[in-house]
Amino acid sequence: MIQMKIISEKEIIKLVSENINFREEIVVPVGEDASVFFPKQDCNIVATTDSMVLDTHFSSDISPFELGYIAAASNVSDLSAMGANPALALINLTIEKPSKEYIENLIQGYNKVFKKYPVSVIGGDTTYGPQNISMTLIGYTNHNNFMATSNAKVGDIIFISGPIGESFLARKNKSYHLPEIRNTLGVMLPEYANCCTDMSDGILESVNNISKKSHVGVKINIDKIPRNEELDLLISNEKITWEDIFNYGEDYELIFTVKKENAKILKNVCSNIGLDIYEIGKIIGNNEIEFYLNNKLADISNKEKFEHFKL
CATH class of the missing domain: 3.90.650.10 (PurM-like C-terminal domain)
Known part of the structure; x- marks a missing residue:
């Protein structure tokens, strides 16, 4: 049985940095203590976050590609329900044995969703421990109708x-x-x-x-x-x-x-x-x-x- 080499947090950040989708509003990208972006003007900023935890949201049989895809899709879906286009993402990953292959497949999964818009990863964190992925997405809308669930009308x-x-x-x-x-x-x-x-x-x-x-x-x-x-x-x-x-x-x-x-x-x-x-x-x-x-x-x-x- 081939033993996967465990990679460090710096190596994970490097892999993420090499696979970032460009957006012009990013001033300081991933790699510093914090990222800086200049948001689009004349737009409302819409934010959402979702966590996926092993044995609560997914089982151990999930592939890293599937996990990355579903985590990204769930957040984009929340923004879509508010009429917003996704733009920026923060990703926190907790994992016990991060290998290069695992992280590369995870990135391919979320980028399958993100590249279309595109969504650019501007930061996050990695920690060793029971598997968990949390994403925060920031999007834009130029509408003021946020289609709240409190706004349905009789006859709709x-x-x-x-x-x-x-x-x-x-x-x-x-x-x-x-x-x-x-x-x-x-x-x-x-x-x-x-x-x-x-x-x-x-x-x-x-x-x-x-x-x-x-x-x-x-x-x-x-x-x-x-x-x-x-x-x-x-x-x-x-x-x-x-x-x-x-x-x-x-x-x-x-x-x-x-x-x-x-x-x-x-x-x-x-x-x-x-x-x-x-x-x-x-x-x-x-x-x-x-x-x-x-x-x-x-x-x-x-x-x-x-x-x-x-x-």
């Missing part, structure tokens, strides 16, 4: 950006789902949407947040929710329930509400540029959360909040 049409249950199926098959990044859609939405959030904790948790914070009800048509046919087969064979799917997260799709007058306009705009969005329900006024299947009210429970990779 509810859309989602893509299929649910992909991460659920992946973990059931002992693999990991590398989500599509919905930033192109997210930065468009402030012109049309009242409210938006990413479904990192599952669709049930998302609609609950919208309902509670906006003081509205939510009506969802299960038949209209895009999903893999394998999920329907598992449900029909009583292997899983709708609650299993709806309470599971990590798909990082956007769920958003749009005023009825704007819904058709948004559909046309998305169709013209090749973006798929799916109308799945509407905001109602009774403060209840209702799921319908085959035009009948379905009994969907959300007693158990999503726990990362519980399968």
Whole structure:
């Protein structure tokens, strides 16, 4: 068995520095005690952070590429839900045995996401210990509509950006789902949407947040929710329930509400540029959360909040 050589913090910083995406607002890059950047003018600065911890968010079977990709995607998804373009990142990594190969693959994973925008890593920290990666992303938006979950209105049409249950199926098959990044859609939405959030904790948790914070009800048509046919087969064979799917997260799709007058306009705009969005329900006024299947009210429970990779 080949023993991987453990590398030092300085060597990790060197590898990160050699793989940084250039952005013109960076004044002092990685390598000093702190980085300096001159932010874009006439933009709102939007910041988010996420941590991923071994045996809580991922298992030991995850590859470094998958870990880097998912950590980056989860943060970009948060910014997308606020209508922001990602720009700068800080990464903190705790790892017991960092090898050059491991760090290179981790960098390839997060840069698979970051290079598109581009996002530039401007700092972070490395520590020896139980595996954990934490990212802080900074982005920009020139909109003042941040699509807060407290802003849904009665009569709004509810859309989602893509299929649910992909991460659920992946973990059931002992693999990991590398989500599509919905930033192109997210930065468009402030012109049309009242409210938006990413479904990192599952669709049930998302609609609950919208309902509670906006003081509205939510009506969802299960038949209209895009999903893999394998999920329907598992449900029909009583292997899983709708609650299993709806309470599971990590798909990082956007769920958003749009005023009825704007819904058709948004559909046309998305169709013209090749973006798929799916109308799945509407905001109602009774403060209840209702799921319908085959035009009948379905009994969907959300007693158990999503726990990362519980399968």
